[in-house]
Amino acid sequence: MTQRFICNLSALLLMTSCGAAYAAPSPSRDTQLEQVLAHGEARPLAAIAAMRIHNGAVSYRYVGGFARKNGMDLTSVRSDTLFRIASVSKFVTTIGLMQLVDQGKVDLDADASRYLGFTIRNPDFPNVPITPRMLLSHTASIADADDYVIPANHAVSEFFDPSRRPGMVTYHFLPGRKPGTWFSYCNLCYGLIGTMVERVSRERFDLYQQKHVLTPLGIDGGYDPALLDHPERLATLYHHTVNGYEAAKDDSIHFLPEASAQYRIGTNATIFSPQGGLRISLDGLYRLSQFVFGEGKVDGITVLSSQSLRTMLQPEWRYDGHNGEGTYPIASYGLATIQLTGAHDPSGHPTAPWRGYRGGFVGHLGDAYGLRSGFWLNPKTHEGYLFIVDGFPEDGQEKPGKLSSFTNVEEKIFSALGGLEAVSHTTE
Numbered sequence: 001m002t003q004r005f006i007c008n009l010s011a012l013l014l015m016t017s018c019g020a021a022y023a024a025p026s027p028s029r030d031t032q033l034e035q036v037l038a039h040g041e042a043r044p045l046a047a048i049a050a051m052r053i054h055n056g057a058v059s060y061r062y063v064g065g066f067a068r069k070n071g072m073d074l075t076s077v078r079s080d081t082l083f084r085i086a087s088v089s090k091f092v093t094t095i096g097l098m099q100l101v102d103q104g105k106v107d108l109d110a111d112a113s114r115y116l117g118f119t120i121r122n123p124d125f126p127n128v129p130i131t132p133r134m135l136l137s138h139t140a141s142i143a144d145a146d147d148y149v150i151p152a153n154h155a156v157s158e159f160f161d162p163s164r165r166p167g168m169v170t171y172h173f174l175p176g177r178k179p180g181t182w183f184s185y186c187n188l189c190y191g192l193i194g195t196m197v198e199r200v201s202r203e204r205f206d207l208y209q210q211k212h213v214l215t216p217l218g219i220d221g222g223y224d225p226a227l228l229d230h231p232e233r234l235a236t237l238y239h240h241t242v243n244g245y246e247a248a249k250d251d252s253i254h255f256l257p258e259a260s261a262q263y264r265i266g267t268n269a270t271i272f273s274p275q276g277g278l279r280i281s282l283d284g285l286y287r288l289s290q291f292v293f294g295e296g297k298v299d300g301i302t303v304l305s306s307q308s309l310r311t312m313l314q315p316e317w318r319y320d321g322h323n324g325e326g327t328y329p330i331a332s333y334g335l336a337t338i339q340l341t342g343a344h345d346p347s348g349h350p351t352a353p354w355r356g357y358r359g360g361f362v363g364h365l366g367d368a369y370g371l372r373s374g375f376w377l378n379p380k381t382h383e384g385y386l387f388i389v390d391g392f393p394e395d396g397q398e399k400p401g402k403l404s405s406f407t408n409v410e411e412k413i414f415s416a417l418g419g420l421e422a423v424s425h426t427t428e
Contacts, residue, residue, distance in 0.1 A: 032416035046391025053384030086366025089278035148188035183324030194269030
């Protein structure tokens with residue numbers, strides 16, 4: 001009797017021991033994100049602000065790291081810290097244009113020349129109009145070339161001066177690519193969209209966005225650092241190099257206005273960076289998610305018609321293996337929205353941020369000045385993954401993802417926020 005009890009107890013202890021070895025509890029989300037902050041890149045990141053949304057409400061929030069560094073003096077990051085959010089800005093810029101579509105002042109399929117005040121044509125296809133829809137979906141056959149921002153005392157039309165010819169680094173068209181048929185990610189297209197907003201509304205782009213988009217959405221932020229309501233909340237963007245953290249953008253709260261009093265509205269909105277210059281916080285991204293889940297409304301205020309929002313979210317271009325290029329996880333693109341369908345992007349990776357991903361998420365990524373951001377929502381289930389990460393190494397030195405064209409850090413953040421075991425939590 002005693003011997004049987006001892007044997008049974010030994011077997012039970014063995015099973016318990018084996019179970020512990022193979023089913024150890026996963027690290028907490030906080031622990032996972034702390035590990036990403038400390039070890040997600042070759043050197044520690046500066047900051048992570050991240051949020052998981054479940055059934056439309058915040059189910060988890062994490063903020064770690066610093067917003068600014070002055071010697072040993074660090075300003076901690078918070079959920080209301082403002083970051084230059086990079087290309088997530090395109091989504092907010094497009095809301096402004098789509099308001100003008102709602103008002104009947106812009107036709108997405110008309111010749112964009114009508115709204116820009118100058119004729120814009122790819123010289124290889126002089127009879128094919130370039131439309132606002134093409135500009136918004138990166139299918140306009142326009143290239144960033146050497147630069148996509150021009151000084152305030154110049155006009156955006158100068159980018160397309162006939163003196164700029166194929167083969168020159170200043171040539172801003174894609175030779176042989178018919179407008180509407182080829183995807184090539186283009187920041188200059190959104191400088192044109194911003195200029196279009198100015199000409200049609202007769203308001204300066206940043207002021208239009210503040211009045212008609214950000215304020216109705218209840219979002220603290222803006223495009224011109226000098227005009228922020230809370231400049232003390234603005235984070236510096238850093239690259240982390242062998243020499244330490246090096247400021248890449250917004251390294252002072254004393255800013256000169258982006259536009260002088262002599263700036264002529266409707267000539268050159270590139271100075272406000274419609275493609276990537278919005279300063280917004282994690283809290284602001286959450287407000288933006290409520291706009292999407294509310295089908296264009298927030299707190300009972302209609303910011304955009306549900307029809308225009310649906311137009312933004314639905315695909316305009318899908319990669320078929322022969323109709324686009326790029327290194328980002330983009331195989332389907334709408335009007336300033338990326339649809340994470342799971343299909344393979346032009347670099348050959350699936351647009352799936354975690355193993356077993358089943359699709360349904362739409363949004364946008366950001367990548368500039370040492371920052372990576374993500375605004376990813378499932379409009380049907382009201383689930384969301386929002387994050388802002390600062391302090392990456394210089395461009396091209398980031399650790400690649402193991403599953404997709406997202407970076408290693410982005411994949412780990414998706415994993416942590418989702419409580420997933422899809423991506424290893426090791427930090428090699």
